[in-house]
Amino acid sequence: MTAAADAADAGQAVADAHRGEWAFVLAATVRIAQDLDLAEECVQEAYAAALSAWEHDGIPTNPAAWLTTTAKRRAMDAIRRERTFRSKLPLLVEPEATVDEPTLGRVTAVELEDAVPDERLRLIFTCCHPALAQEAQLALTLRLVCGLPTPDIARALLVSEQTMAARITRAKKKITIARIPYRIPRPADLPDRLAAVLGVLHLLFTAGHTAPSGPTLMRTDLADHALHLARALRELMPDEPEVRGLLALLMVTDARRTTRTSADGRLLRLQEQDRSRWDRTALAEAHELIVAGLRGGRAGRYLLQAAIASLYAEAPSYEQTDWPQIVALYDRLLTLWPSPVVALNRTVPVSMVHGPAVALALVEALERDGRLSRYQYLPTIKADLLQRLGRTDEAAVAYRLALELTDNKVERAFLAGRLTDQGDRVDTMSRQAASTD
Incomplete structure (x- = not known):
């Protein structure tokens, strides 16, 4: 713990911890709370407490650990209060209905860690509950687990902020009313949730690659977070072609990170970027993933997007890009995924x-x-x-x-x-x- 900090330094430290550590803190707290709403409330309280505590006592050397400990304690206090209430007033509390969980089940902590070792990825799989519509899964996970503001999620999913806020609220209400338990799925259940998890990671990276709002072009914390989780997912499910495809897509896109703006912060278009500064190691690794994926059978949407991005990156110059091949790949992608955004991107080649x-x-x-x-x-x-x-x-x-x-x-x-x-x-x-x- 450092010496007492002024309000500005404490506030900046809390803001930095929110950007970088929210997912870690929430994932650790939800394991204690066994309830996402309670965990979110406790984590929010921990961040609020940090503002005054860090100003008075100094900024801790490990802010994430401080926040996690505080949030866990609040969760345990809430659980104790609930237990006390139930023991003191048994006649006023209806017994909980037994929830049938044929696809979720109850597993031990060891099985959970074996299934999904990365705690943040584990929470994303947990939140992508099949009882919720996929759009609700995406919105809820991006908001709660990844900490994206509702306006940014709305922009990513091309809806109004009001619509997105209502969608998140409805999803949380459905969880409460239907008593949907947030249990971490068993290994056999992971493939059924994979599409939603891939969508979350892709949108998370997209929000980092070009921030929907703010003073900088990128939010590197979000892009790095998505890349880390994509690699963790590849380790977890190495034989899934779309997992390889997503990781390759993120790597090819991120390889241009340092060349997307000039020294004075001006946006540089693809044809203006210095290709000699692109991350060739990342591009080579992504190329291997793409080739292996294309040889393995029918390509999915992420693998095709990765192949398109790779063709842009492999060209010696913008003018020498293999435009006909890119159009052909977009045609395949549109057949598989008839998205208006894909159709718009196709118009460039x-x-x-x-x-x-x-x-x-x-x-x-x-x-x-x-x-x-x-x-x-x-x-x-x-x-x-x-x-x-x-x-x-x-x-x-x-x-x-x-x-x-x-x-x-x-x-x-x-x-x-x-x-x-x-x-x-x-x-x-x-x-x-x-x-x-």
Whole structure:
């Protein structure tokens, strides 16, 4: 324990611990509480207590241990109070109905650790309960286990903040009303929850790779967290092709981490990045995973996304990218996973193969569809295509819409710069036209 800290230092230490240690603290506490709501409440209380305690007593050398101990003690106190209440007032308490758990079962602590050694990954598997809809599983796990703010989860899942808040609330109510127990699943039950777990890790990484909001392009703590969990999942389920695919996708994408912004923090597009600085070790490891996965049989959505990302990374330059092969892989991916986001991403290589006019027609069809009305990258891609077609006024309108939908400060600065460029082009064209009159 250090000496007493001022309020600002204590507050910063608590904020840092929340970003980096929330999942550890919650995972440890839920094992004591055996109830996610109670565990979450105790962890929140522990963080609140840390603000005053650390200011008075100093910041502990191991903040995670301090928070975990405090949260566990609060959970044990709550359990003791509940037991006392039940023993003192037996006639006022209805006996709990026996819950049939054919797929969950009760297992010993040793079996639990053998099944899922990583405590954070164990909690994610636990929260991805099959009684909940997959969207609810994703939202609840990202909010409670990964600590993502509700607005950021809403952006990741392309819904409004109000819709997402209601979805999380309904999921928690269903758990309470239906008395769904949060039991850690047995090894045989893990495959049934794998799709949801993969979705959680992918969305967690995506929120770290490009933060939905905030002053920096990335939240490296989230990206690192997702990479760690993906590796732990690979160790747990090494023969699952989609586990290999997800890990490869995250590694290929993260290999560009240090080149995505300039020295002054400006966003650099893929064609502007210094490819010599990409992490070649990570790219090589990901390539091996992709090749092994493609040889192993029918590729799933994560493996195909990894193969697409790898083709971008392997090209000597942006212009030399194998665009036709990327379009072919996107076609396979769309057949397997007909997502509007995938369809939008496909328009970029389509524009390189068939021209911006063809790609623009596809983007406008997605715009009419309406499912991507909250997705800032649709107007961004549309603006780029319009600019390439020389339709600068329309490109400026699309950039303004993208700017309205974007909360990340670095991305907003990039879009504002593109919008200024459009204005400069319009002024130049107007002066050229006037000079010829």
